[in-house]
Amino acid sequence: MEEIKDYNSKKEFPVSKEELFDIIFDNINVGIDVIDYRGTILYYNKAIEKLEGLSSQEVIGEFIFDIFPSFNYENSTMFKCIETGRPIYNNIQSYLNNKGEQIYAIVTNIPIIKDGKVEGVVEFALDMDSIGSLYETFNRWYSSKDISLKKGKGKKGANYYNFGDFKTNNIELKENINKLEAISKYDYNVLIFGETGTGKEILAQSIHNASYRKNKPFIAQNCAAVPENILESIFFGTEKGAYTGAESKPGLFEMADGGTIFLDELNSLPVYPQAKLLRVIEEGYVRRLGGKEDIKVDVRVIANVNRDPLGLINKGKLREDLFYRISQIYVEIPPLRKRKEDILYLSRYFIDQNAKFLNMESIKLSPEVRHLFVNYPWVGNVRELKNVIIQSMINLKVDCGENVIKIKHVPKYIINENNRKRMKKILKVNKDKSYEERIIAVEKELILEALDRADGNVSEAARLLKIKRQTLQYKIKKYEIENVE
Ligand SMILES: Nc1ncnc2c1ncn2[C@@H]1O[C@H](COP(=O)(O)OP(=O)(O)OP(=O)(O)O)[C@@H](O)[C@H]1O
Ligand SMILES: [Mg+2]
The missing domain is CATH 3.40.50.300 (P-loop containing nucleotide triphosphate hydrolases)
Known part of the structure; x- marks a missing residue:
């Protein structure tokens, strides 16, 4: 390894390039790992140890898919990079490590090319949580x-x-x-x-x-x-x-x-x-x-x-x-809840505004999400809607699903708030009815809510309600519940 010269003093700097790079890569707050073209992990720095919850001893020399079982040749951007020889920038990823822990990161892959041949990939990974909190800190600072x-x-x-x-x-x-x-x-x-x-x-x-x-x-x-x-x-x-x-x-x-x-x-x-x-x-x-x-x-x-x-x-x-x-x-x-036509209009606007940045295309809202949004009170008005759209888009992106924002992608607190409101309304509307009728109204509401959360999928809704699919199917018929699948 070549020595680094301290040109000012003309004296030799007593640290080799390799030692210096070790110091840099051990202390940088960007996760860095390297694999060769076969998928063997060659390098794993301290920041990525922290981000992925693993130590370099555990992973170096191992095959990448053994360590990260949710990746395969189809969905791995590292392999895509090896295949094409082209870099992939700022890809939002969610994956599992071999301990079953979920990791969220923004990942950039750069091919290592020598003599025209792709020998491996360097990966730079940023922790989504820390970016999120940085973004929040900035926003808080800015608005305060x-x-x-x-x-x-x-x-x-x-x-x-x-x-x-x-x-x-x-x-x-x-x-x-x-x-x-x-x-x-x-x-x-x-x-x-x-x-x-x-x-x-x-x-x-x-x-x-x-x-x-x-x-x-x-x-x-x-x-x-x-x-x-x-x-x-x-x-x-x-x-x-x-x-x-x-x-x-x-x-x-x-x-x-x-x-x-x-x-x-x-x-x-x-x-x-x-x-x-x-x-x-x-x-x-x-x-x-x-x-x-x-x-x-x-x-x-x-x-x-x-x-x-x-x-x-x-x-x-x-x-x-x-x-x-x-x-x-x-x-x-007027507040957003009093101009309902703006809810879906602004949702579309914020989706388009963020799609480019998130590298996503033709994003739509599912019918259940549209229904939820139009009926939600939006006490934080347009600011809240904007944040909910961004969070839902990120959840959809890490889900690697099709381009439809479904109930499962929407921040949980919105659903909870909506359920509370719906139940309150059902109890109020039926307050003069018999005990039997009130129980039925609540049961219908529970079924509707589960169908919503399951995006109209009856098997999934039955699973959420912890009842048999046939039982749910029977009740949907009996109560004439309209299901938009
Ligand atoms: N009609 C709108 N069109 C586009 N973006 C909007 C609209 N209304 C609000 N926003 C967005 O919502 C966020 C909040 O807007 P702004 O800061 O202007 O609200 P505000 O009324 O000043 O809120 P606060 O009373 O909390 O200070 C911003 O990100 C802004 O871009
Ligand atoms: Mg303001």
Whole structure:
């Protein structure tokens, strides 16, 4: 092995390339393994030991299918890579090790080619769980970040929305969004009312980007995220000496000068600062905490509330005068459960949006899943739907099934929630009936639910209910249950 030279000091670096690579491959957090063209495992690093729950002593020298019994010549991407001599990137895989443990990974296979012949494959494997938690951590960090400074230069970054990003098939909402887009360029203040996950952030950014302020700052502040005692200094700034240790610092209004300030969750702002806010909006001047002069600011205000504003006013949580001042344009986004036509429309949109990334094609929802989705309450609205679609697509992908998302691919919590709701409804609807009739109603519901979970397959539903197939068949006939197989 060739020695690595330390060219700067002209002295020899006392570590060989092989030793150095050992250090690197033992410590890298990507799983790496190598097989030869016959399938014998030659190399197995520490990260893949952890990912696959095996030690290198157990696997080196063994035949790959003996260690991973769920793989064969047909479904192994390593062998596909040997056969074709071409790399396979980021394939989502679920497989078993010889201890029966399930492994989920994102796998890349690179052929090892020498003198035109494929001698083996290097595999790089990423743990899905750690990617998932990384993704969640990132999302949590991103959405908790209470100040985001975005100086739009007309370019569309990853989190830079325009009206085209707000999708809906609800006629009334579509009309309202079109009107909003047309009026965005006029400098009116906007109040948006919508439950969590209904796209308020998309609209706020779109309005800013459709206005002549688009090249000026867009400053988003979540009102729920600021402690009451520093609210004023955050919004209006401080002057040196305002309190011990106070620095001279501009507030958000000064920072947003010329642009837009987005007051997220305005209903979390205590009533007293609301009065001060109103004054700044009305007069167009701020005075820093401890400051002596008024500073002129030119800021458009977009605010949102996640409760009905009139209810908030009645409860004394939102000042009526502030409400009138900021709702020069008022938009209401109904929750997803009240615009059922959007459920399947947006499902399709998110499927298509993610299909490319997940390298999947022509994905459909089974009739049972469509029925489930349309009747599910979606308290997390579009955000929840988007997450459920992504999770279902990943489950379908690791299942290596056909391209239909079935009940078994949908996150369990949705099914449980749906069952609870269905049972409650059945008990309520039949509450005045006889004991006998109520038992039958519940039994019918149990059968329907099992058929749903089994995607209409009677044998599978019988297995879930732990009864004989013939018994179930008999009951389906007797109760005239419609089964969509
Ligand atoms: N009509 C829509 N079309 C496309 N994507 C949407 C739509 N509504 C929401 N989304 C998506 O749902 C997620 C949540 O949207 P957004 O952050 O705008 O909601 P929000 O109303 O601000 O929620 P919260 O009140 O929880 O802050 C985002 O990923 C967004 O892209
Ligand atoms: Mg938001």
